[in-house]
Amino acid sequence: MEKMQWSVELEHQGTRIDKWVADQNQEWSRSQVQQWIKESHLLVNGSAVKVNQKVKQGDEITLTIPEPEPLDVEPEKMELEIYFEDEDVLVVNKPSGMVVHPAPGHLSGTLVNGLMAHCNDLSGINGVMRPGIVHRIDKDTSGLLMVAKNDVAHESLVQQLVDKTVLRKYRALVHGVIPHEKGTIEAPLGRDPKDRQKMAVVDQGKEAVTHFQVLERFKNHTYVECQLETGRTHQIRVHMRYIGFPLVGDPKYGPRKTIDVDGQALHAETLGFEHPQTKEFVSFQAPLPERFAQILDNFRKNS
Known part of the structure; x- marks a missing residue:
């Protein structure tokens, strides 16, 4: 205790x-x-x-x-899109709509349940609820995650996140037309004092840095690439809203009138890191989910 x-x-x-x-x-x-x-x-x-x-x-x-009560997390057979796997690391493309790890009251259907059925050698540093989980992405965000298969690999990957050497690039579709080609958002994030279910830019928050670059402009929207320097909860979603360009389809931080993208239009496209054993820098890319790509195609046809 x-x-x-x-x-x-x-x-x-x-x-x-x-x-x-x-x-x-x-x-x-x-x-x-x-x-x-x-x-x-x-x-x-x-x-x-x-x-x-x-x-x-x-x-x-x-x-x-109090000490958390031990909870049993059961393996569940599911189709996982594995991009890379060896005895140390696994890289998986998580679909939108899937929770990364179990929590009290939500013990099944998560990525961890699927990983436990896929392999039985996940790191134990984060305990029974989050075996192998080094970092997370939101339930309704799709894209690449690295998973540690032993504690040595886990410590190496976490240290790389602390040192800001992990390459994490996201694709996002936002409301509004961003006038400049690129920019950096440096704004500390913490719990929203008005709504603790949300995060917000707050003076006493944790350091948060997001770099963005415009890829395409449409009539009322902009397609951007966001690169994370830090990895705070809801970071890209809150930062883009903060500068006046909230994500399309975001039920928590976006406008009421938006486009249905099965969640927010945010995809973790690129993930790169130093392999814990070989020390070689490896990187992976996952294509946009079908619904996200379809919306972009529709915009291009109508522009």
């Missing part, structure tokens, strides 16, 4: 306890904090409280995070 302690400052007096605690760590959802409060894992001045209690200056907050 992990134990944390804080003291409330005057500027936060009157804030609900669940919101105050959730704001201490971007990885904690408010519903998760409320569950901890209900289970008395969170104490104020040594006593259990209700989720709607307001904090006061000088309150001593203690949170004891």
